[in-house]
Amino acid sequence: MAELKIVGTSVSRKDAVEKVTGMAEFIEDRYMGPMLYAKMKKSTVAHGKIKSIDTTRALKHPGVKAVLTGKDYPNLIGLYLIDRSFLAVEKVRFWGEPVAVVAATTEKAAAEAVELIEVEYEELPGVFDPREGMKPDAPLIHEDLANYEIVPIFYPKAGTNIANHFKIRKGDINKGFEEADLIIERDYYVPQMQHVPIETHKAAVQWSPDGKLTVWSTAQSPNVVRQLLSKSLDIPMHKIRVISSYIGGGFGCKAGASIEGLLVPIAQKFPGHIVRIVFTREEDMQGTFTRQALYSKLKTGVRKDRRITSLQYKMIWDGGAYTEYGVNIVRAAGYSSTGAYDIPNVKTDSYCVYTNNSIGGPVRGFGMCEMQWGIERQLEVIARELDMDPLEVRLINGMKKGSSTASGQVVHDLDYDKCLKVVADKIGWGKKESNRNGKYRGKGIAGLVKCPAQPSNAASSAIIRINEDGTAHVMIGATEMGQGMLTAISQIAAETLHIPVDKIDIKVPDTDFTPYEWQSVGSRITYTCGTSVKRAAEDALGQIYRVAADLLETPEEDLSFDGKNIFSTNNSDKKATIREVADSCKKCTGEGIAGPIIGRGSFVPTNMTNLDPETGQGNPGLFYCFGATGVEVEVDPETGVVTVLQLACSIDAGKAVNPQLCTAQLHGGTIMGLSTALYEEVCFDKGIMLNRNFTDYKIATIDNTPHMDSFIIETPETHGPYGARGIGEQPMIGVAPAIANAVCNALGVEFNTFPLTPERVWQAVKDKK
Amino acid sequence: MTEKMPVNFTVNGDKEEREAVVGQTLLKFIRDELHLTGAKEGCEIGECGACIVLLDGKPVNSCLILAVELDGKDLVTIEGLSKNGELDRVQKAFIKHAAFQCGYCTPGMILSARALLERKPNPTDEDINQALSGNLCRCGAYQEIREAIKASSEK
Numbered sequence: 021m022a023e024l025k026i027v028g029t030s031v032s033r034k035d036a037v038e039k040v041t042g043m044a045e046f047i048e049d050r051y052m053g054p055m056l057y058a059k060m061k062k063s064t065v066a067h068g069k070i071k072s073i074d075t076t077r078a079l080k081h082p083g084v085k086a087v088l089t090g091k092d093y094p095n096l097i098g099l100y101l102i103d104r105s106f107l108a109v110e111k112v113r114f115w116g117e118p119v120a121v122v123a124a125t126t127e128k129a130a131a132e133a134v135e136l137i138e139v140e141y142e143e144l145p146g147v148f149d150p151r152e153g154m155k156p157d158a159p160l161i162h163e164d165l166a167n168y169e170i171v172p173i174f175y176p177k178a179g180t181n182i183a184n185h186f187k188i189r190k191g192d193i194n195k196g197f198e199e200a201d202l203i204i205e206r207d208y209y210v211p212q213m214q215h216v217p218i219e220t221h222k223a224a225v226q227w228s229p230d231g232k233l234t235v236w237s238t239a240q241s242p243n244v245v246r247q248l249l250s251k252s253l254d255i256p257m258h259k260i261r262v263i264s265s266y267i268g269g270g271f272g273c274k275a276g277a278s279i280e281g282l283l284v285p286i287a288q289k290f291p292g293h294i295v296r297i298v299f300t301r302e303e304d305m306q307g308t309f310t311r312q313a314l315y316s317k318l319k320t321g322v323r324k325d326r327r328i329t330s331l332q333y334k335m336i337w338d339g340g341a342y343t344e345y346g347v348n349i350v351r352a353a354g355y356s357s358t359g360a361y362d363i364p365n366v367k368t369d370s371y372c373v374y375t376n377n378s379i380g381g382p383v384r385g386f387g388m389c390e391m392q393w394g395i396e397r398q399l400e401v402i403a404r405e406l407d408m409d410p411l412e413v414r415l416i417n418g419m420k421k422g423s424s425t426a427s428g429q430v431v432h433d434l435d436y437d438k439c440l441k442v443v444a445d446k447i448g449w450g451k452k453e454s455n456r457n458g459k460y461r462g463k464g465i466a467g468l469v470k471c472p473a474q475p476s477n478a479a480s481s482a483i484i485r486i487n488e489d490g491t492a493h494v495m496i497g498a499t500e501m502g503q504g505m506l507t508a509i510s511q512i513a514a515e516t517l518h519i520p521v522d523k524i525d526i527k528v529p530d531t532d533f534t535p536y537e538w539q540s541v542g543s544r545i546t547y548t549c550g551t552s553v554k555r556a557a558e559d560a561l562g563q564i565y566r567v568a569a570d571l572l573e574t575p576e577e578d579l580s581f582d583g584k585n586i587f588s589t590n591n592s593d594k595k596a597t598i599r600e601v602a603d604s605c606k607k608c609t610g611e612g613i614a615g616p617i618i619g620r621g622s623f624v625p626t627n628m629t630n631l632d633p634e635t636g637q638g639n640p641g642l643f644y645c646f647g648a649t650g651v652e653v654e655v656d657p658e659t660g661v662v663t664v665l666q667l668a669c670s671i672d673a674g675k676a677v678n679p680q681l682c683t684a685q686l687h688g689g690t691i692m693g694l695s696t697a698l699y700e701e702v703c704f705d706k707g708i709m710l711n712r713n714f715t716d717y718k719i720a721t722i723d724n725t726p727h728m729d730s731f732i733i734e735t736p737e738t739h740g741p742y743g744a745r746g747i748g749e750q751p752m753i754g755v756a757p758a759i760a761n762a763v764c765n766a767l768g769v770e771f772n773t774f775p776l777t778p779e780r781v782w783q784a785v786k787d788k789k
Numbered sequence: 790m791t792e793k794m795p796v797n798f799t800v801n802g803d804k805e806e807r808e809a810v811v812g813q814t815l816l817k818f819i820r821d822e823l824h825l826t827g828a829k830e831g832c833e834i835g836e837c838g839a840c841i842v843l844l845d846g847k848p849v850n851s852c853l854i855l856a857v858e859l860d861g862k863d864l865v866t867i868e869g870l871s872k873n874g875e876l877d878r879v880q881k882a883f884i885k886h887a888a889f890q891c892g893y894c895t896p897g898m899i900l901s902a903r904a905l906l907e908r909k910p911n912p913t914d915e916d917i918n919q920a921l922s923g924n925l926c927r928c929g930a931y932q933e934i935r936e937a938i939k940a941s942s943e944k
Contacts, residue, residue, distance in 0.1 A: 269893060
């Protein structure tokens with residue numbers, strides 16, 4: 021490969037100046053025109069029949085233009101398992117479910133009118149624990165499960181609350197357990213958490229009298245919003261325009277389609293008006309996806325030579341009231357259920373179970389944080405029982421080139437050993453720090469792996485327009501939610517086109533103008549959109565050479581482009597500036613050669629397969645990204661407070677397109693992981709979410725942030741653009757188990773759940789005494 | 790009828806005479822009346838810091854202050870930080886150190902940092918942690934933010 025000039029350098033963010041000056045436009049910053057403001061009436065019971073909704077008083081309230089209930093608007097929407105309507109129809113399935121929506125000329129009038137709607141419920145027995153919900157006599161939450169439309173890679177069980185049962189059957193676990201010298205069995209629990217982007221969910225829609233629907237949304241994936249609205253509302257795609265602004269944090273909660281469709285019937289009644297909804301912090305906490313809680317059981321067989329011979333993994337996920345997205349998280353956790361380790365015999369059963377808790381859905385990691393918590397804690401228990409070094413147990417069993425995953429997919433491009441060793445070295449692995457001032461010290465390590473959980477046909481595309489002066493517009497459908505996509509993608513385009521990155525313009529998507537991108541999820545954009553853009557740039561460059569060959573009357577193969585001039589490598593007199601090629605495209609005789617240059621590129625995976633429904637065997641991974649986290653903690657046994665003294669993280673990025681932004685992702689994911697490890701847990705009381713603001717639900721602040729040391733490993737991804745793979749979610753995965761492993765090592769106790777709050781740690785110390 | 794009161798104030802160096810709706814928050818007034826949309830709403834109850842502006846040089850959560858309290862005060866928003874197209878040194882340092890990702894908390898974060906540097910030109914890590922502990926950043930750019938502020942102070 022030729023030496024890279026732009027990929028691999030830390031150019032400033034494309035969105036930098038806008039973001040530090042307050043000029044970056046988020047959707048609520050747009051002055052929109054004649055407005056109507058929408059507010060939701062929400063369910064006050066977790067599970068119940070709607071006996072009546074009286075909207076009379078609300079409709080009479082000054083300023084109110086419309087009130088909509090589920091009876092008026094029963095349309096269903098969903099990506100994988102279509103189990104949800106925009107508004108509850110006949111029954112509610114979680115506390116806070118929207119049952120009506122009011123639109124008024126001011127936000128205040130809408131909020132007041134919501135209070136005037138009277139809803140009568142007949143409360144039904146609820147399910148708040150998925151383990152109970154799986155039982156045959158549990159109250160049924162979705163009576164119509166058998167009739168829901170579903171992508172046929174999910175396996176719901178009609179007549180139960182099981183929305184998906186995913187299976188892995190690899191090798192022979194009984195044989196594996198017979199070979200083992202030690203068998204470890206443990207139960208683990210991971211509670212719900214919330215994404216809490218600082219920008220809440222927002223959407224605005226406008227219906228034009230000619231039948232065109234315009235949607236402004238905080239959605240991570242405008243093309244999916246368009247697709248799902250088109251299907252749900254029976255509007256052709258060219259009549260739906262979805263515009264994305266900058267997004268104030270996504271982390272998964274803005275994936276799929278969420279609140280946009282709620283507003284459409286109102287907008288259709290008032291053509292020209294813009295109907296907008298802005299979620300309050302409380303609504304964002306309670307009414308959007310939470311991370312699904314996981315109850316799991318691991319049984320691991322290991323030989324004295326430290327080889328793991330067998331794994332049985334049972335996962336029971338709290339899918340919440342609607343699991344249209346959750347079913348795929350449960351599947352992803354299933355097919356990755358050995359974590360970063362090569363285990364020959366595996367039996368996994370991963371169940372997604374409906375409950376009457378808030379809706380479960382995707383969060384950074386897409387099931388991997390929850391699933392690998394069990395794997396990485398279990399390894400620690402194994403190491404302790406066998407009196408072995410936890411790092412060595414990981415190195416011996418860790419995946420290597422040619423290893424196979426739980427689904428039997430062979431991995432090629434990785435150096436997991438290196439990921440582990442760099443963080444271990446950094447924290448002084450093997451050197452036990454002595455306890456000081458009555459406080460205990462401990463070190464912990466954890467590995468991680470993740471592939472994008474996307475369908476095998478999740479596609480991407482790009483268009484590059486070359487301007488008359490040789491600068492370029494890169495048009496893509498991916499969204500910018502902080503990850504730095506605009507910058508990385510510009511660098512790939514600039515590298516391929518041989519032009520400086522400041523000659524590239526790139527913007528967030530608008531589905532009327534920008535080409536298709538499946539979704540900005542799964543840490544996939546650098547790979548998928550990056551590949552499309554690279555192909556589009558190669559296409560444009562090919563056209564530049566063809567035009568120049570004609571113009572200079574020189575064979576294409578003799579031409580070279582240095583970013584300014586296209587010249588003959590044999591005859592230095594024969595040269596044309598990029599401006600001449602891009603603009604005139606005509607010979608000195610005035611004869612035309614070609615029109616404006618437009619490059620096009622697209623991508624769809626070719627290395628993925630369906631999975632066998634009985635064994636789960638096949639290739640679900642577009643690519644696999646490995647990494648590790650190493651931690652040193654100090655624990656105060658008197659207060660239970662855990663202080664993180666050292667925090668080191670590594671990720672194998674393949675090729676860091678922009679090392680500074682790659683490091684920023686590594687740090688950001690690590691802090692989010694630390695925050696979940698020590699502070700975050702959504703608390704429910706019979707389906708009622710109790711901590712719905714930042715006072716009751718704490719996230720890490722700057723004063724909780726220890727210094728982090730980060731390491732980018734570069735084992736090239738064979739088919740990634742310039743060897744790159746995505747890394748956005750991965751850094752979070754290893755943090756909670758690494759911190760817990762360190763705390764367990766410090767105190768000589770076991771934690772099978774987190775967050776490690778002072779109360780929980782103090783109790784563990786007390787119980788040990 | 791909605792009751793209004795006159796408010797005379799300075800915003801980003803310019804004198805303004807306006808009327809503010811009684812009960813309206815300063816944040817809503819800044820965004821909806823002055824059309825300065827850099828200040829963001831993240832929680833409406835003073836927990837996240839995304840709406841921070843400088844009032845008489847002090848960082849305040851504008852969602853916790855009434856618009857009518859602006860009378861007689863000097864207001865600086867993120868839009869007023871750069872002068873004649875030249876970015877403030879904190880803004881430059883935030884870019885250089887990649888001290889933001891999604892950018893939603895950034896205006897509040899930069900204004901908190903600006904106020905700290907006015908008070909303590911050479912802040913320690915602890916000073917920074919304390920001054921910015923009311924600014925939430927879910928992208929987790931805190932380490933880069935600390936570096937950016939320290940780089941801004943070394944002048």
